[in-house]
Amino acid sequence: MNIIDDLKWRGAINQATDLDALKELTENNKIALYCGTDPTGDSLHIGHLIPFMILKRFQLAGHHPVIIIGGGTGAIGDPSGRKSERQLQTMDQVHHNEAALTAQMKKLFGTENFTIVNNYDWLSKISLLDFLRDYGKLFNINTMLNKEVVASRLEAGISFTEFTYQILQSVDFLHLYRHNDVQLQIGGSDQWGNITAGIDLIHKVEGPDTKVYGLTIPLMLKADGTKFGKTAGGAVWLDPKKTSPYEFYQFWINQDDRDVVKYLKYFTFLSKDEIDALAEKVEKEPWKREAQRRLAEEVTKFVHGEAAVEEAERISKALFSGDVADLSVDEIEQGFKNMPSVDVENKKENIVIWLTDNGIEPSRRQARQDVSNGAIRINGEKVDDVDAEIDPSTHFDGKFVIVRKGKKHYFLARVK
Secondary structure, three states: OOHHHHHHHOOOOOEEOOHHHHHHHHHHOOOEEEEEEOOOOOOOEHHHHHHHHHHHHHHHOOOEEEEEEOOOHHHOOOOOOOOOOOOOOOHHHHHHHHHHHHHHHHHHHOOOOOEEEEOHHHHOOOOHHHHHHHHHHHOOHHHHHHOHHHHOOOOOOOOHHHHOHHHHHHHHHHHHHHHHOEEEEEEEHHHHHHHHHHHHHHHHHHOOOOOOEEEEEOOOEOOOOOEOOEEOOEEOEOOOOOOOHHHHHHHHHOOOHHHHHHHHHHHOOOOHHHHHHHHHHHHHOHHHOHHHHHHHHHHHHHHHOHHHHHHHHHHHHHHHHOOOOOOOHHHHHHHOOOOOEEEEOOOOEEHHHHHHHOOOOOOHHHHHHHHHOOOEEEOOEEOOOOOOEEOOOOOHHHOEEEEEEOOOEEEEEEEO
16 A cells, blocks of 8 residues: 555554655655754654654655754744743753753664755854844745634744744754655644645745645544543653653543544554454453553554563553462552552551551441451452551562552552
């Protein structure tokens, strides 16, 4: 299947400047294409991931992706999708974020048939007079004002700094066309105005028949109409220090049946036949959640690697079965991050007193009853003797005691 036909089937194309011509170009040539991200933070989240998944598909089809880390544009601030001005970052912040995002991109795209650049390298060399004479003269104010990204901000106000952002992004496209043979820019739906401005600039400078194209992806919404990628705890980050691989895996495995097939198309490299088979299982055997499990496996493997998938599945299995004794300290940190926790002293104590004094049981009577009934497991082992002692130093390097009350309720005791 041609890459454009594949993207159509996946529902991954929102707008395109000339889709038929782009399809013909990609059928007959291996092209270079680009997507950019500004270093506004030191990690991408899964909302950012969507256009880069498209870029990765082109890479797997033999085309050459180029990624801009916007050290120059990041110092200015993209007004796209915002109702107010961005807070300008210090250059130290920008450089720190550049390094972090570059490392993430290399992990996703590898080193073969892939280029990563920083637009600070060319934007910082343009003098004010050169900017106004060489580029400012080619942009019509009326046209710029009509771009959605600017028009949506006129009532609240937009600074000249952010107003010029579309010129800078256009210069990026021109630079990559000239120096990296880039013919296609990809972005989110909010980037359409910036992308078409770049195409207009190239046509004015290089000639109206220059073959350059733009393509945007649809805004991702969940079946309930809310924005994709947000959880009660905030964004789902690609940085494992911000969102652990286990949390990342759980995010995907908990997706709604109404959304999972769409996400399989967007976020995995599974074939049409594989996804169609999983879609059928969603229809006929939704309780098995095979589509969600495969989604979680594929996206976690792409972002964090095979070992992270195995670790997430091991944690999930241990929590479901209650067999937590063999989990590592790191796995406990991941699996119990959002569960009730309490700090405890590193001293031996009767189990009834320990459970009550640390707030895991509401009273000693209830604690004795739950222990006697076999409802309490300590570090995976059932304890039914009310005279038993808990020694916090015996498991998990003396850092944790894991309590399971009934079948579903876990508590993590952190040993001080």
